Amino acid sequence: MSSRVLLGTYIAAAVIAAGTLLAAPATTLPPATVATKEPLSAIPATTGGVFPVADDRPTLATSTPTDAPTQVAAVAATPTSTEATPAPETSVDVNAKTRAALVNIFCSSKNGGPISGSGIVVDSRGVILTNAHVGQFLLLQNALPDQVQCTVRTGSPAKPAYHAKLLYLSTAWMAENADKISEKHATGSGENDYAFLYITGPVESATMGELSAVKMTTNRPSRGAPVLLAGYPAGFLDSATIEKDLYITSSFTTVENLFTFNDNDQQVDLVSVGGTVVSQSGASGGSVVRQQDGTLLAVIATATNASNTAARDLRAITVAHIDRSLAAEGKGGIIALLTGDLPQKVADFHTQLAPELTQKLLDGLKK
Numbered sequence: 499m500s501s502r503v504l505l506g507t508y509i510a511a512a513v514i515a516a517g518t519l520l521a522a523p524a525t526t527l528p529p530a531t532v533a534t535k536e537p538l539s540a541i542p543a544t545t546g547g548v549f550p551v552a553d554d555r556p557t558l559a560t561s562t563p564t565d566a567p568t569q570v571a572a573v574a575a576t577p578t579s580t581e582a583t584p585a586p587e588t589s590v591d592v593n594a595k596t597r598a599a600l601v602n603i604f605c606s607s608k609n610g611g612p613i614s615g616s617g618i619v620v621d622s623r624g625v626i627l628t629n630a631h632v633g634q635f636l637l638l639q640n641a642l643p644d645q646v647q648c649t650v651r652t653g654s655p656a657k658p659a660y661h662a663k664l665l666y667l668s669t670a671w672m673a674e675n676a677d678k679i680s681e682k683h684a685t686g687s688g689e690n691d692y693a694f695l696y697i698t699g700p701v702e703s704a705t706m707g708e709l710s711a712v713k714m715t716t717n718r719p720s721r722g723a724p725v726l727l728a729g730y731p732a733g734f735l736d737s738a739t740i741e742k743d744l745y746i747t748s749s750f751t752t753v754e755n756l757f758t759f760n761d762n763d764q765q766v767d768l769v770s771v772g773g774t775v776v777s778q779s780g781a782s783g784g785s786v787v788r789q790q791d792g793t794l795l796a797v798i799a800t801a802t803n804a805s806n807t808a809a810r811d812l813r814a815i816t817v818a819h820i821d822r823s824l825a826a827e828g829k830g831g832i833i834a835l836l837t838g839d840l841p842q843k844v845a846d847f848h849t850q851l852a853p854e855l856t857q858k859l860l861d862g863l864k865k
Contacts, residue, residue, distance in 0.1 A: 541839065567744040589750060591794040592726055597746050598710035601626055601781065602730040603695075603743075605635045605648040611737045616729035616784035617650070617695065618794060621836055622711040626650065626662065627820075628783035629799055630671040631686070633693025634679070636664050637856045640848070650697060654746040656730060658698045660706075663844050666835060666857065667693040669827055676858035680865045688768055688799035688813060689759045692820045694835065696844045712785070714832065715793040716818040718809030719769050723753045725811065727776040729784025729798060747781075749774040750789065754811075759819070767819035767830055769796050774811040786814045 539635035577726070587595075596618075603612040603626075615632035619625065639646045650660040678686070698705050728748035757768035771786060784794035797813035817832070825831045835843070 504685075506800060515783060533835075534602065554693050573790055582698075587790075587792050589789060592787060593728075593750075595710065595792055596712060596726055596728045596787050597654070597748060598729070600714045600728050600746055600785065601632055601650075601659075602651040602744060603632050603635075603648065603662075604651050604658075605639065605646055606741075608645050611739050611754045613648075616742050616798070617784070617788075618728075618797070619709050619711040620714055620794065622709045623840060624660075624662075624706075624709060625665060625711075625836060625840070626695040626697065627714075627794075627797060628693050628695060629797065630668050631675070631694045632689045632783050633664055633667045633695060634655055634672075634676075634859060636662070636695070637667070640852065641856045641860060647818045649701065649726055650695070651744075655742070656744045656746075658701045660701060661699050662668065662695040662697050664694040664847060664852065665694040665840065665844050666824075666829065667851075668823060668825065668848055669851065669855065672855050672858055677856070677862045677865065679862040680860050686757065686800075686846045688815050689819075690823050691815060692823070693795060696840055698844075712787065713793045713796055713819045715788065715791075716821050716832075717793075717795075718766055718818070719753050719756060719795055719816065721753055723758060724789040725753060725771060725795060726787045726788070726789055727771060727774055727798070729776050729781035731776055731784075747776050749776050750844060757813075765818070765822070766816055768799075769814050769816060771812045771814060773778040773812065776812065781812070 515828060544753075567864065580644070580843045600620040601617045601619060603615045603617050607613070613632075613635055615628060616624040617628035617632070620627045636648050639648045648662075649658045650662045651657055652659040661780070668690040671692070675686055697706070699705075726748060728746065730744055731747050751768050751771050751774050754772050755770035757770070758765050759767045769786065776784065781798050781801075784798040785794055787793065788795050794817055796816045797820070798812060798814045800813045801810050821831045824835055829835050
């Protein structure tokens with residue numbers, strides 16, 4: 499079967515994929531208890547969005563609440579600096595600033611429905627943080643430009659705004675998941691599910707102004723901490739609505755449970771934030787922001803499956819996990835990645851890593 503036909507099959511499958519993951523107690527945290535897998539059920543074929551089906555690799559971590567000062571992993575305009583905890587912000591300010599930095603990553607295909615994911619600007623020079631399972635479609639766009647086209651959209655409703663290229667996509671995630679691209683219900687835990695995009699220019703012939711961006715924190719989260727969720731959920735929308743009338747959705751909630759991928763209860767790699775209106779496909783890559791200071795704590799990656807959003811449990815990988823993963827992959831962490839000549843780093847990624855990663859995806863399409 500040709501890559502063209504298989505690509506259409508996969509994109510259609512991604513459009514209807516409903517995220518499913520770990521069922522974990524909401525009130526107790528027994529150490530090293532393996533969460534259980536929930537059954538998957540698909541949502542209607544007209545639905546747009548990206549959510550992987552997740553497995554049960556993460557384990558529960560013990561929770562040690564802390565009021566320590568925020569450790570800033572990267573600052574919007576000056577990623578090499580570290581700042582003390584800023585003055586508390588109102589919920590209105592946090593909501594407004596988060597929504598201003600939120601983006602929609604929209605990919606169209608000749609052979610399937612739209613792929614719609616979320617992202618958040620974390621550096622005012624044009625760096626977007628999203629999921630690897632969203633960012634992988636930019637690799638396919640480079641390999642098959644006549645079939646896949648991706649655009650960064652902003653606003654509410656979302657409108658085409660920028661072109662972007664991959665600055666980095668987790669090689670560890672790709673090694674685990676590239677061969678699943680043609681599976682209708684691919685599985686994954688959310689581990690290493692991150693990608694950084696770099697905005698290369700506006701869609702229209704215009705000069706880009708300074709972008710709104712959020713700061714990131716590697717501070718350890720606490721159960722019960724108030725957070726804001728924000729994204730472009732599209733789980734109940736048809737393709738035409740996603741393309742023309744997709745709106746930002748945000749909701750305040752609290753951190754419910756903490757998880758680790760490696761049994762180290764000193765590291766929180768994944769947080770559970772319960773069920774809200776944001777708990778829909780398409781919210782992947784959306785933000786989990788601390789209400790106290792508006793810093794980005796985690797990136798939405800997976801969700802349990804249920805008949806309504808209130809019954810679902812949204813899961814997000816922490817910025818600290820992304821920072822550790824980048825270091826493990828030889829990139830020195832977030833600060834190192836965002837320091838220096840970003841256009842050159844984009845070029846290096848596309849010269850040194852993208853060809854092999856893209857080939858892994860194309861091989862997966864041939865299955």
